[in-house]
Amino acid sequence: MSHGERPSFIRNYSDIQNDDGVRFQGTDELRSIGSPFSPALGLTRLGIHHELLPPGRRTSLPHAESAEEEFVYVLEGTPDVWIDGDLFRLAPGDGVGFPAGTGIAHSFLNNTDKPVRLLVVGEATKPENRIVYPANPERRALRTDWWEDAPVRPLGPHDGKARAPK
Numbered sequence: 001m002s003h004g005e006r007p008s009f010i011r012n013y014s015d016i017q018n019d020d021g022v023r024f025q026g027t028d029e030l031r032s033i034g035s036p037f038s039p040a041l042g043l044t045r046l047g048i049h050h051e052l053l054p055p056g057r058r059t060s061l062p063h064a065e066s067a068e069e070e071f072v073y074v075l076e077g078t079p080d081v082w083i084d085g086d087l088f089r090l091a092p093g094d095g096v097g098f099p100a101g102t103g104i105a106h107s108f109l110n111n112t113d114k115p116v117r118l119l120v121v122g123e124a125t126k127p128e129n130r131i132v133y134p135a136n137p138e139r140r141a142l143r144t145d146w147w148e149d150a151p152v153r154p155l156g157p158h159d160g161k162a163r164a165p166k
Contacts, residue, residue, distance in 0.1 A: 008041075008042075009041045009042060011037065011040050011041060013035035013037070013050035014035070016035045016036060016037065016040045017033060017034070017035045017050075017052070018033060018034045018035065018036070019033075020033050020054075022034075024061060025142060026142065030054075030057055031057065031058070031059070031060070032051040032052060032053040032054075032057055032058070032059045032108075032118075033051070033052040033053075033054070034049050034050070034051050034052075035049060035050040035051075035052075036048075036049050037049065037050065038124065043124075044124055045123070045124050046121060046122070046123065046124060047068075047120075047121070047122040047123065047124050047125070048119070048120070048121050049119075049120040050075075050117065050118070050119060050120075051108075051117070051118040051119075051120055052115060052116075052117055053077070053079060053108065053109075053110040053115065053116040053117070053118065054110065054115055055110050055111075055112060055113050055114065055115070055164035055165075056110065056111075056162050056163060056164030057109075057110055057162050058082075058107050058108060058109045058110070058160070058161070058162040059107055059108040059109075059118070059120070060107050060108075061107060061133050061135070061136050061139065061160065062082050062085075062105045062106060062107040062133060062134065062135045062136070062160040063105055063106070063107070063131050063132065063133050064098075064102070064103045064104055064105045064106070064131070064132050064134070064147070064150060065098075065100060065129055065130070065131050065147070066100060066101055066128075066129055066130040066131070066147045066150065067100050067101065067123075067126050067128050067129040067130070068100055068122055068123040068125070068126055068129045069097070069098065069099055069100045069122060069123055070097070070098045070120065070121070070122035070123075071095060071096070071097045071098070071120070071121045071122065072095065072096045072108060072118055072119070072120050072121075073094070073095045073096075073118065073119040073120075073121075074090045074091060074092050074093065074094045074095070074116070074117075074118060075092060075117040075118060075119055076092055076115070076116060076117040077092070077110065077112065077114055077115060077116030077117060078090060078091055078092075078112055078114075078116070079108050079109060079110050079111075079112075079116040079118070080108070080109045080110075080111050081096055081106060081107075081108055081109075082105075082106060082107045082108070082109055082158060082160050083104060083105070083106050084104060084105055084106075084134075084153050084154065084155055084156060085105075085135070085154075085155035085156030085157060085158050085160070086156035086157075086158060087109070087111075087158050090108075100123075100129075101151075102151065103132070103150045103151030103152070103153050104153065105132070105133075105134045105135065105153065105155075107160055109160075109161075109162035109163075110162055110164070111162055111163055111164065111165070112164070112165065113164060113165050129145065130145050130146065130147035130148070130150070131143065131145055131146065131147055132146065132147040132150040134150075134153070134155060135155065135159060135160040136160075
């Protein structure tokens with residue numbers, strides 16, 4: 001058994017973690033703190049991220065994608081998943097899948113007072129992929145890849161923003 005230097009395709013999420021301070025384009029809102037495994041491990045067909053979600057933050061603006069599938073697994077904490085305007089509480093061990101082309105809009109929110117850790121797996125960026133933000137139609141002006149003919153799905157009452165308890 002070898003205990004030599006580890007190969008470059010073995011990495012710990014903490015070694016590749018992005019700086020805390022990444023904000024949503026055009027806002028002061030802080031995003032989750034990501035660790036992008038795929039580029040660090042040389043993977044080109046999968047997008048794999050460890051996401052640390054501090055209290056009161058969300059992974060993304062609620063969105064749906066035309067050509068890229070996504071899977072999110074809860075490692076730690078109890079986040080809410082926002083699906084088409086409704087919240088569903090998750091627990092460690094829960095996995096959520098978003099098939100491409102369905103128009104199911106989603107985001108993960110930490111509305112608790114403890115950190116959440118997620119494993120996010122999806123297809124690598126496809127040039128044909130389009131995206132829509134049904135809760136934030138003003139984002140259309142910022143995108144060249146807007147999904148014009150996305151399936152229209154009714155939206156529930158939640159605005160998609162995370163709120164940490166006081």
